[in-house]
Amino acid sequence: MDNTPALIVIAPLLAALLAGLAVWIEERLSYLIALTGLAISTFSAVKVLMQVIDSGTIQYRMAGWAPPMGIEYRIDLLNAMVLLLVASIAFLNLLASYKSVDQETNDRPGSFYTIYLLFVTGLLGVTATGDLFNLYVLIEITSLTSYAMVALGDRDRGPLASLNYVFIGVIGASFYLLGVGYLYLKTGSLNMVDVANILSGIHGSSTVLVAFILCMIGIWIKMALFPMHVWLPNAYTYSPVAFARIVAPLMTKVMVYVMIRLMITVFGFDYVFETLNLADAVVWLATIAVLAGGVMALSQKNLKKMLTYIIVCEIGYMVGGAWMGNQLGMTGAILHILNDALMTFALFLAVGNMVYRLKKVDLPDLQGLFGKMPWTMAGFVLAAFSIIGVPPTCGFFSKWYLILGAFEAGAYHFAAALIISSLICAVLFFKVFEICFFDPMSEGHGHGDSHSHVTIEEAPVSMLIVSGLVSLSLIVAGLYSGTIVNTIILPFLK
Amino acid sequence: METIISIKPLLAVLVSLFVIPVLVSSSSKPNVRESWIFIAGIIKLILVLSMLPVILEGKQIALTLFEFAPGAAIAFRVDGLGMLFAIVASSLYIVTSIYSxxxxxxxxxHGQTRFVSFFALAISATIGAxxxxxxxxxxxxxxxxxxxxYPLVAxxxxxxxxxSGRRYLTFIxxxxxxxxxxAMIYCYHVTGTLEFSTAGIFADQLSKPAATVLLLMFVFGFAKAGIMPFHSWLPAAMVAPTPVSALLHAVAVVKVGVFSIVRVMTGIFGVDLLANFNLGVVVMTIASFTILVASCIALSQDELKRRLAYSTISQLSYIIFGVALLSPQGLLGGVIHIVMHAFGKITLFFCAGAIYVATGKKYISQMSGLGKKMPFTFAAFFIGAMGVIGLPPAGGFYSKWNLILGTLEAQQTIFMVVLLVSSFLNAFYFLPIVYKGFFGKSEEEEDGGPVKIQEANLCLVIPLMITAVISIVLFFYPTVFVNLIKTGLGI
Incomplete structure (x- = not known):
């Protein structure tokens, strides 16, 4: 049996344990171990994706136990894509983190890397697993590590944000667990495919309905769908930058993946869109989430916090697309998992560079930043364009599918919300650009040399390279969206 | 229609893009930097012109880069219309570079490297469009x-x-x-394609109300064309350095707006559909309103560049007006006004900038008697003004002539009056400047001092002479452009 699928998840897990132990020998060793673990994981994820594209779904039995008794990893095109996304972002972020983690942990980075690896293990496991209860366990691993990470962050605000996150996170997890309990009660199984087979005969059951709703609410809390988002902005703002950079792009996106997995694989399209009559309501909720996220972002005075509200807004995009009930909307939602992860990552990388130099990123702190950190700002601008949806960046193409899906479903309110949110994002980012571009200190026309004495104070090269690469990948992903849709998303939805 | 696959359109777009890193890296050596601009500009023009013979034969050059969904691709297709616009933009880019x-x-x-870099990016995007x-x-x-x-305006x-930058972005x-x-996504939703074709992409999937709404969304949405009420970014954008106003806000940017509207009307809706639904008149009414109101506002502006800006707003609507006539003569007159207005208006802006550099004067009321000091500049200004008003022997006469014939052909006599009234208004706001420049008395003269010729430096005067001369040449030899329009629109 080929063990590559397991390796994706096991490698960072083992690395986490080793990194924890390595601290006693040499603090810096933990960084190398983490890097190796994630490199193996990324490499395996590439291999698995290729394999799935070539020869279809991989079923991997943990320790050889057959489902429904044993835990099964079931990797199809969708989670192969998300696995690669998670592993590669975690790896790239680690490359960019070396200096900033030192800075933020007072040169004691060992424990940070351990928790970081456990967090990534959790995310990868959530994505790979084909078992509902295993999914719960892994979500909890992810969540517990995030609580710890947030508490490691800002000395004053971090612990409170973390506590808040713990309370709401636990509630979310309980909802999901309760839902799985109901499902188990009704079907006697925890394997996703097995449950799906049994469910197809009992669509009318009210137990199944309750199970579905509980699961969904649990997942929505975890993904911060408005109005269940209140934990997110503070938790992400006050966590260490190196962690914010990975949790912001990945955590919510993986939860969206879980939602889509439950909708498509476990409960099935027919159940969700034909037996139940919820789709319209959820699309409305998503519409409100998109608008509310945008409006709340407008009122923020701290760049990092502003970006966290944009995440709330983008969650609305994906939920709305997934619940549109047609192939175009679902394509948009899945494509947006990829695109939004990349663009949020690019944004937070740029913010990480700024924090490294400026220490804090309240909007007035950013004055003259185009002159001081030109490369960082170039990356930031590209990512911002992608969020606004300027072609050929990838944000445009997922928006294209989402709006097209909304037109097909007749959900014009959702299409309108997407357009309005693009406008809001344009305002938001140009507000930032303006602050960075204009220099209120200089009076008059600015002829001659008055501007030429800006000293460039860029972030370390390791951070710049990653941030530049990821920002460029936004354009590449945009130009090749056709390929992504045709080789991964459409075959998956067939 | 025969189509040739070639990489030339892509190269023509990318030339200016690839030169940007070179410009940035040679920022401490202005002469080296500037020579790179010319090298890139000339290569671009050569690439564009090398496609001209093929296009004139009635063929098209195509290249598909990325197809991301059936019917929705990032692709180039060079036809007569695109060729016409590309020639204008890329040739004027070189002239503007000297001027700049x-x-x-x-x-x-300050920030000259940033300036030239974004200028190059802008011209790349123009050719791409x-x-x-x-x-x-x-x-x-x-x-x-x-x-x-945006960085150029700000x-x-x-x-x-x-x-101004804020207003610029908000509108555009x-x-x-x-x-x-x-509107675009809706078009794709209905038809499954966005490819331009002279027959339009809608068979009979659109009702008249839907078509009207869509068309209006496009006409107002491409706000670079300056249709009222989305015009006020253009006067605001005049805070930019004059080369930007000259090339971008008289030629490239605004005409990309107009060009987009023309493309949508002729390539997405198709002339026939618009005629069937009688939508030409709707667009013509909107355009006429802009033509007249903008001309009236121009009369009251004392800052020269702002007067030129309002004149541009009004002239852009001529082009849309002509296309909305939906008759062969109207289309011809409208589209060729892209060329004629470009050369006329860029001359006027060059003059405004030259006056500013030489004397620091921005307001028309200060320019009395200035023609004696700057005879070449004011002569060029006169020619440019004739082009915009539509007087022979400047090229603008040719487009106005065809527009008026177009109104007769389309039997829209009322709209002919709009053109005539507007031409009078144009004369009213331009000719007094020239008259006062040459025959008014300057401050020095009133003090009794001698008047010396005091032109701006040669880099400023030569470009405006070149464009003025071309404006006149176009009156006698518009043939190439006429042929391009005829092959492009199949008229």
Whole structure:
């Protein structure tokens, strides 16, 4: 049996344990171990994706136990894509983190890397697993590590944000667990495919309905769908930058993946869109989430916090697309998992560079930043364009599918919300650009040399390279969206 | 129609893009930097012109880069219309580059490397828009152009430019996201394609109300065309250095707006559909309103560049007006006005900039008697003004002539009156400047001092002489452009 699928998840897990132990020998060793673990994981994820594209779904039995008794990893095109996304972002972020983690942990980075690896293990496991209860366990691993990470962050605000996150996170997890309990009660199984087979005969059951709703609410809390988002902005703002950079792009996106997995694989399209009559309501909720996220972002005075509200807004995009009930909307939602992860990552990388130099990123702190950190700002601008949806960046193409899906479903309110949110994002980012571009200190026309004495104070090269690469990948992903849709998303939805 | 696959359109777009890193790296050596601009500009023009013979034979040049969904691709297709626009933009780019050296160095502006880099990006996007094969590609370059020109408009980085920059983006980016984007996606939703074709992409999938709404979304959404009430970004954008106003806000940016509207009307809706639904009159009414109101506002402006800006707003609507006539003569007159107005208006802007550099004067009321000091500049100004008013022997006469014939052909006599009234207004706001310049008395004369010729430096004067001369040449030899329009629109 080929063990590559397991390796994706096991490698960072083992690395986490080793990194924890390595601290006693040499603090810096933990960084190398983490890097190796994630490199193996990324490499395996590439291999698995290729394999799935070539020869279809991989079923991997943990320790050889057959489902429904044993835990099964079931990797199809969708989670192969998300696995690669998670592993590669975690790896790239680690490359960019070396200096900033030192800075933020007072040169004691060992424990940070351990928790970081456990967090990534959790995310990868959530994505790979084909078992509902295993999914719960892994979500909890992810969540517990995030609580710890947030508490490691800002000395004053971090612990409170973390506590808040713990309370709401636990509630979310309980909802999901309760839902799985109901499902188990009704079907006697925890394997996703097995449950799906049994469910197809009992669509009318009210137990199944309750199970579905509980699961969904649990997942929505975890993904911060408005109005269940209140934990997110503070938790992400006050966590260490190196962690914010990975949790912001990945955590919510993986939860969206879980939602889509439950909708498509476990409960099935027919159940969700034909037996139940919820789709319209959820699309409305998503519409409100998109608008509310945008409006709340407008009122923020701290760049990092502003970006966290944009995440709330983008969650609305994906939920709305997934619940549109047609192939175009679902394509948009899945494509947006990829695109939004990349663009949020690019944004937070740029913010990480700024924090490294400026220490804090309240909007007035950013004055003259185009002159001081030109490369960082170039990356930031590209990512911002992608969020606004300027072609050929990838944000445009997922928006294209989402709006097209909304037109097909007749959900014009959702299409309108997407357009309005693009406008809001344009305002938001140009507000930032303006602050960075204009220099209120200089009076008059600015002829001659008055501007030429800006000293460039860029972030370390390791951070710049990653941030530049990821920002460029936004354009590449945009130009090749056709390929992504045709080789991964459409075959998956067939 | 025969189609040739070639990489030339892509190269023509990318030349200016690839030169940007070179420009940035040679920022401490202005002469080296400037020579690279010319090398790139000339290569671009050669690439564009090398496609001309093929296009004139009635063939098209195509290249598909990325197809992301059936019917929605990033692709180039060079036809007569695109060729016409590309020739205008890329040839004027070279002239403007000469001018811009004189202007930027004459005023010792800051951030010259940033300026030339974004200028190159803007011209890349313009050529991209000209060669777009479909609405998606056009939209892509349209947006890139909006964003690339923002740092140029806000170049001075002071409070005025901050406010103008804000207005610039609000109107241009705002309308394109709020109106064009949904309209475009709706078109794709209905038809499954966005490819331009002279027959239009809608068979009979559109009802008249839907077609009207869509058309209006496009006409107002491409706000770079300056249709009222989305015009006020253009006067605001005049805070930019004059080379920007000259090339971008008289030629490239505004005409990408007009060009987009023309493409949508002729390539997405198709002349026949518009005629069936009688939508030409709707657009013509909107355009006429803009023509007349903008001309009246221009009369009251004392700042020369603002007067030129309002004149541009009014002239852009001529082009849309002509196309909305939906008759062969009207289409010809409208589209060729892209060329004629470009050369006329860029001359006028060059003059305004030359006057500013030489004397620091921005207001028309200060320019009395200035023609004696700057005879070449004012002579060129006169020729440019004739071109815009539509007097022979300047090229503008040719387009106005065809527009008026077009109104007769389409039996829209009332609209002919609009053209005539507007021409009078044009004369009223331009000719007094020339008259006072040559025959008015300057401050020195009133003090009894002698008048010496005191032109701006040669880098400024030569370009405006070149464009003035071309304006006249175009009156006698418009044939190439006429043929391009005829092959492009199949008329």
């Amino acid at each position: 050296i004189g202007y930027m160095r004459g005023l010792d502006e 000209a060669f777009s094969a479909n609405l998606l590609t056009l939209y892509l370059f349209y947006e890139i152009l909006s964003l690339a020109t 170049h001075h980085q002071d409070e005025t430019s901050r406010i 980016l705002g309308t394109s996201i709020a109106l064009v984007l949904p």
